[in-house]
Amino acid sequence: MTTPYRIVRAWCGRAADAARRRAAVAGQAVAVALLLSLVSVSCQTTPRPSRTAAGAEPDVRVRIIREAPSVRIAGPARVALRPVGSFAEWTAATPIDVRAEAGVLVATDAAGVERRFDQGAPLEVRAVAPTRARRAPGSRPPPEPDLLVGDRAYPGSLELHPRSDAGESALDAINVTTLEAYLPGVLTGELLDNWPLEAYRAQAVAARSYALHERARARLRGRAFDLENTARNQVFAGRTQHDAAVRAARDTRGETLTVAGEPLRAYYSSTCGGRPMGAGSIWPTGTGWEFNAAPPLQVDAPRATFCEASSAYRWQVTRTVEDVSRRIAAYGAANGLSIKALGAVRSIIPTEVNAAGRPVRFAIADDKAKTYTLNAEHLRQALNHAADGLPAPERASQVRSGDIEFEMRAREVVIRGRGWGHGVGACQFCMNGMARRHWDYARMLAHFYPGARIERLY
Ligand SMILES: [Zn+2]
Structure with a gap:
């Protein structure tokens, strides 16, 4: 969907324009090509936030306890x-x-x-x-x-x-802190301890962008908090001393992915499995949800993949036909969908697949000769949904992504899947693989969110 040239344009527009102007003065087409190629190489390896503004660091309100006595x-x-x-x-x-x-x-x-x-x-x-002991003149006060x-x-x-x-x-507890004090606790919550610093830097910029987007949205709607501390938004582990997490936040302070000057809702998930998903294919884009139509979030074509080390790169679970049928019907009932009338499942096949080969939509046929459709993300949720009389799916038998195929047996359904999570935006295990191959974080972010810029907002 996006060529390398467009990525370079998005990130290095000003440098490339300057190169073009210089080359035009010289009037040599060869020089244009040479200069542009130099610009692309340097810009893919050296992150340069495109604007430095003197904004103040925002606060952030994170709900850490929900409805507790x-x-x-x-x-x-x-x-x-x-x-x-x-x-x-x-x-x-x-x-x-x-x-x-x-x-x-x-x-x-x-x-x-x-x-x-x-x-x-x-x-x-x-x-x-x-009570503080007397401090030496000029020394800084200890942190709160x-x-x-x-x-x-x-x-x-x-x-x-x-x-x-x-x-x-019932009460909620909300932690009110600064965005930069919040970020290291997100990085330790979201990434594995031993991953390289560069993966932490990429995650820091994505998490900061996501948080700023969600913060603005929460305040527009008058909500008492900006973010949950769970995977519903971003996992937040509180204060951390983890060296890479602290350094990555500090090294990228204020750097934010933007589209048209606004923070990008920089979605990410654990493991793309090799086939990314465009946000607009699985999430609403109408009034109040326009952010899901942002061009950098629509990557749905093959891209270089580095997440083979993830245990969820390929996976398989086996469920009974009854389990699958009842969970999907319960999901339908909980969401007011006609599929709540689903009988015993006979087949589940993709009816729409994106350019990367990842299923977007499925047709689900039952023993009453009825056929229903669900998009891939809804089907993933449905397969893990609670149903009366059925225990919650154990971690090992959860359906981890919507990139799945089904083999129907007499009483069982074998589900073979790729990846973990929705597959939109950045892939955390790919970040790890890229960092180990010496990609810098700006290059990673250009790969995951083509067309987005990095701006230093404060
Ligand atoms: Zn990946």
């Missing part, structure tokens, strides 16, 4: 609690427990002293730094201590939101 917060010896919008603050010894009671948040400190916050506002919790929730440390503060809509005793 209570939360325990530790960390520094003391924390300060304050309803958002109020000046009155309560300082308490840790650990503190905060629970939701009929929509009111009740905090209990280490000495058992209880305090009710019935203003209905979210509760902000921040660390109180220990992290808060501990469970066995994880979080930079920044917490916001606790009563969730009356989810029951009388």
Whole structure:
């Protein structure tokens, strides 16, 4: 879909234009070709963010606990609690427990002293730094201590939101921090520990772009948080000391994939299996979802692949016909689709395949001579969907991608698959393979998101 020339144009437009102008003055076509080839080589190996702006680093709000009855917060010896919008603050010894009671948040400190916050506002919790020893003149103050929730440390503060809509005793905990403090915890959550630094750098730029896109969207819709800490958005492991994660975020600070100056929703998944998917083929692109139509996310043709080392590069699971039929029907019922009436599955065959050979849509025929269609991503979800009386599929028997083919037997269905995840945008195991072949992160990102630019937004 995208030629190498277009990739070079997108990334090195200004350098190439300058080369053309110089060559035009010389009037030598050979010089044009030579200069352009030099530009392409250097631009594929040297990342150069195309703009430096003096913007401020954004904050980010990450939901780390969802609809829990209570939360325990530790960390520094003391924390300060304050309803958002109020000046009155309560300082308490840790650990503190905060629970939701009929929509009111009740905090209990280490000495058992209880305090009710019935203003209905979210509760902000921040660390109180220990009394500082005298510092040498000119030395920097020590960083604020992290808060501990469970066995994880979080930079920044917490916001606790009563969730009356989810029951009388439900609350959410949202970590409010800076984007650059958030990123290393995403990198350690998303990548394997021993991967090369360059793979971490590519992931840092993709994750930053995704986060900025989701942040803008959340705030437009008035949501209380920007991102979940799970694979629903990006896995976030809190504060980390992992060297490559910390360095990759620092080395790429502010660098963001953009289209027309706006952050790209830079999707990525674990293993493409060799056949990428275009976002517009499996996700909505209408009002409110226009971002799924961004040209850099539409790669659906063969591309160089480096993820053979993934255990999910090729995989196979066997399910019973009953299991497959009931899960797909349950998925249909949960989503209001006609396929909820599905009988016993007789065949599942692709009816549309993209230029890379990856199935886009399937026809599912049953023993009642009815045929239904589902797109590949919905079929993957359907095959892992809960159904009454069936246990959740074990990790080993989960259907990992929509790039699948089916062999029907008497009572069983053999499902053979490629890759893990939706296959849109970057492939993490490909990043690892590319880094080991000495690709730099800008070249990787041009490969995964052709036409996107890297801009340093702050
Ligand atoms: Zn791959």
